Amino acid sequence: MKARVYVTPKDGILDPQGKAVEHALTVLGFKQVKGVRVGRILEVVMDPEKGDTSKKTLNEMCEKLLANTIIESYRCELDPED
Amino acid sequence: MKARVYVTPKDGILDPQGKAVEHALTVLGFKQVKGVRVGRILEVVMDPEKGDTSKKTLNEMCEKLLANTIIESYRCELDPED
Incomplete structure (x- = not known):
């Protein structure tokens, strides 16, 4: 059984990694980018x-x-088929 | 407009961060955990x-x-309502 956990910084919390990605994207010419936030996905495989x-x-x-x-x-998301 | 990008290590690629989380979970008593892979979520806000x-x-x-x-x-996932 596989589960997926999505972890994201709360609103209002400074996200320097996201700021860096945002800056890099605008430098590459993607002027439409207004903001980026970076979080984590954890895929957890469990044995029932x-x-x-x-x-x-x-x-x-x-x-x-x-x-x-x-x-x-x-x-969290459970994916019983996996 | 908000977009979400999910980035995960490909199968077969070593993921030391995932291994560390897996080990920590079993130490905490979650013996059912068989494997963990860690990836990133990027939430990109764009101005159309x-x-x-x-x-x-x-x-x-x-x-x-x-x-x-x-x-x-x-x-990638586009979320035009956001």
């Missing part, structure tokens, strides 16, 4: 026989390790 | 009045800057 693979457990992983909930928000 | 905001242009940004197409694959 070795433990719980519910969304609740996934949220627990996020709170404990995958996201810094002070400055980042996260969204 | 200043240039093209089509998927083609977005793919061009990916090829030129946002993804390293030798080791990473990418997927």
Whole structure:
């Protein structure tokens, strides 16, 4: 079973990496770019026989390790077919 | 107009960051975790009045800057309502 976790910086939190990408894109000629924010995707493969693979457990992983909930928000997606 | 670009390491490409997260999760007691791959999300805000905001242009940004197409694959999504 595969799960996907999307972690993005919260609104209002400074994102220097995004600013750098935004600047680089305008330098390359993409003048239409007004803003870029950079986040992470985590693809987590789990074995249902070795433990719980519910969304609740996934949220627990996020709170404990995958996201810094002070400055980042996260969204989890379970993909039981994978 | 907002676009989202998902960049993930290609299959078979070593992902030390993912391995580190996987190890940390098992240490925290999540024994069901079999594998983790870490990628990036880029949220790109574009101004349609200043240039093209089509998927083609977005793919061009990916090829030129946002993804390293030798080791990473990418997927673009346009969200015209944002």
